[in-house]
Amino acid sequence: MSSAPTNLLGTLRERGFVHQVTDEAALGALLASGRATVYIGFDPTAPSLHVGHLVQVLMLMHLQRAGHRPVVLVGGGTGRVGDPSGKTEMRQLLGEDAIRENLEKFRRLFSRFLDFEGDRAIVVDNADWLLQLRYVEFLRHVGRHFSVNQMLTAEAYKLRLETGLTFLEFNYQLLQAYDFHVLHERYGCRVQMGGSDQWGNICAGVDLVRRMDGAEVYGLTIPLITTSDGKKMGKSEKGAVWIDAELYSPYDFFQYWVNVDDRDVERFLKLFTFLSLEEIRALTQEGGAALRAAKKRLALEVTALVHGREEAEKAERAAAALFSGSGADLEGAPVTELRSSELPIGILDLLVRTGLASSKGDARRLIQQGGAHLGDQRIDAIDLAVDASRFQAGELLLRAGKRKFHRVKLIDGGAAR
RNA sequence: GGGGAGAUUCCAGAGCGGCCAAAUGGGCCAGACUGUAAAUCUGGUGGCUCACGCCUUCGCAGGUUCGAAUCCUGCUCUCCCCA
Numbered sequence: 001m002s003s004a005p006t007n008l009l010g011t012l013r014e015r016g017f018v019h020q021v022t023d024e025a026a027l028g029a030l031l032a033s034g035r036a037t038v039y040i041g042f043d044p045t046a047p048s049l050h051v052g053h054l055v056q057v058l059m060l061m062h063l064q065r066a067g068h069r070p071v072v073l074v075g076g077g078t079g080r081v082g083d084p085s086g087k088t089e090m091r092q093l094l095g096e097d098a099i100r101e102n103l104e105k106f107r108r109l110f111s112r113f114l115d116f117e118g119d120r121a122i123v124v125d126n127a128d129w130l131l132q133l134r135y136v137e138f139l140r141h142v143g144r145h146f147s148v149n150q151m152l153t154a155e156a157y158k159l160r161l162e163t164g165l166t167f168l169e170f171n172y173q174l175l176q177a178y179d180f181h182v183l184h185e186r187y188g189c190r191v192q193m194g195g196s197d198q199w200g201n202i203c204a205g206v207d208l209v210r211r212m213d214g215a216e217v218y219g220l221t222i223p224l225i226t227t228s229d230g231k232k233m234g235k236s237e238k239g240a241v242w243i244d245a246e247l248y249s250p251y252d253f254f255q256y257w258v259n260v261d262d263r264d265v266e267r268f269l270k271l272f273t274f275l276s277l278e279e280i281r282a283l284t285q286e287g288g289a290a291l292r293a294a295k296k297r298l299a300l301e302v303t304a305l306v307h308g309r310e311e312a313e314k315a316e317r318a319a320a321a322l323f324s325g326s327g328a329d330l331e332g333a334p335v336t337e338l339r340s341s342e343l344p345i346g347i348l349d350l351l352v353r354t355g356l357a358s359s360k361g362d363a364r365r366l367i368q369q370g371g372a373h374l375g376d377q378r379i380d381a382i383d384l385a386v387d388a389s390r391f392q393a394g395e396l397l398l399r400a401g402k403r404k405f406h407r408v409k410l411i412d413g414g415a416a417r
Numbered sequence: 418g419g420g421g422a423g424a425u426u427c428c429a430g431a432g433c434g435g436c437c438a439a440a441u442g443g444g445c446c447a448g449a450c451u452g453u454a455a456a457u458c459u460g461g462u463g464g465c466u467c468a469c470g471c472c473u474u475c476g477c478a479g480g481u482u483c484g485a486a487u488c489c490u491g492c493u494c495u496c497c498c499c500a
Contacts, residue, residue: 258453
């Protein structure tokens, strides 16, 4: 492993990873000298990681590459409580089974990004220590260090003080702070990082470790990544952009990045890829239509990171084939299989079948508005019956709108010519 | 514990006995323009139907009425004020 660069923190800041730091000088020094143990917590409230989590993952990767030891804390314990920070409403509490399932998933996902050989990185579950806490004892040892007055004035709770905050959630911060204490004690962890909405919780942890252990530890928050049109990063029309191929195909994932707003390209390249700042500058310098190349690079890099080089290139080839017309390699594009016995099939049904339309009414509208294409021909009849003659080599290409493509593949000895 | 307000289609928010599948805005979808970008303009936006139309939807369950999102009863939930 490479030795720690002297100004890792500066580099991270330059790439857009740093929002707030509790003690910049001291943290900078810590990261510049030897190996530090750093943790980020993830509550298993979702079935997978999505693009929103990716920044934190990249942060840990940067740290590991610089020779530090990342600790991934999965919140098997805290996930049972629900963090009210920055939220408008109480989050739906998950059942035990769901939490356990998500937790396992998380562990697997993280191994794609970090090297867990030896103790180069660690995964821990705070359920291991939180679930066995005893109430009165906890209040006496930990609760005494918290000021309700202070907590109530925290920005993170402001919204909730208007709409309602349960005592359950109000305790979240104590648990998270306690996590830091435990990690400090067990692993010598001296840094906690997290999203900017975690500032309050992180500071609480820093304070608690100082009070309980008499040690100086640090906190850093990562900016909330939004897109330039003001949305939270990682939301698409289809919902969250998952990094799990089952939930979000590599092709769609690739497309998500190709379609980012011009204004976001440079920022995203810095955050989501390991390209050097010089390379990024070279890619984005020109602006305008030239940014398309930068977007493709961004998409390729991030997709490779998440799904592997092979899948990324497949997606890239499919996109190139679809969008530049040269019908070359469509392997990465989405497919639906169709039995040849189902064959003459109404175009409306086919559009629904492939997911290009959500209902027959939707499909009808699509056609009536001129958005549906079969191959490169616009479909103008809503009663079109698709039969074998429409297929070439057992395949047919449907398009809805400008950028949604879908292949239909004939199976089982069909008389596809 | 007492008093008040409210729950409407993805969201916000009109509607207050028939003209309501439900105004308006946002979002989303499509078309034009483009660079698989943004902005802009246009159209669309519960399901089934070529269509007349039919079906499901206005917190939940009943009721009044020829007819209810709109009136009545009970229930659930949310917010506000007082304790």
